[in-house]
Amino acid sequence: QVQLQESGPGLVKVSETLSLTCSVSGDSITNSRHFWTWVRQSPGKGLEWIGNTQFRGTTYTSPSLERRVSISMDTSRDEFSLDLTSVTSADTGLYFCGSSDALDGGIDIWGQGTLVSVSS
C-alpha cells in the first residue's frame, strides 16, 4: 500500500518560490501504474488541482498555474516535488500530494497535507 508524506517550509515570502516534496513509500515512484498528483486548498476555497506526473510519462499542470508550476521526480529518493514560483498571498493554503492508478481514475492515496503560508 502506497503511503505519501509531504514536506517543505511552512512559510514562504511573497515573490519567492514555494518548494514541496512528497515522499513515497510502499512502492517505487518508477512504477508507471501510478500518477503522482498535487492538490491544494486555499482558505475559504475548494480543492484545486495543481498537476500530476508519471514516470516516463506526461506531466500535466493546471492552465491557471502552468506558467509558475514545475513538477519533478527524484527516482533515487522515491520523491516527487512541486515548485511554484513568484508566490503571492493567494498561494497560501493546505497542499496535498496524492496518487492514482489511472490518469482519469480517482486519487485514492493522499498525504496528510502541509500548510504553506505566504507572507510579505
Added chain:
Amino acid sequence: QSVLTQPPSVSAAPGQRVTISCSGSDSNIGGHYVSWYQHFPGAAPKLLIYEDVKRPSDISDRFSASKSGTSATLDITGLQTGDEALYYCGTWDYSPITHVFGPGTEVTVL
C-alpha cells in the same frame, strides 16, 4: 471558477437521503470518468467513488453514484452526523487538458 457546477449546500435529517449533482459539458464529464471525494476541512480528501460508479472497498454502500451525459450524481443514504463534510466531484477536461474539481457541496445533517 470551476467548469463544473455543484449546489453549494444540501441538507437532510438523519437517516434520510441527499443527492449531490455535478454538471459539466461534453469536454469533461461527457468524455471522462467522474470521481467523488469527501473532505473534512484540514484533513486529506477521501475518495468515495471512481470511474463514475465504482466504490473503493473501504467505502460504505450508503454512498453511490451515477452519470448520464454531462451530469453526475452522488447519493448518500441513511444520512449520519458523521457525513457532514464537503463533497467534490472531479474529472478531466479535454480543452485544455487538465483535471478539474467541482466547487464543492456542503452536506448538513439537520
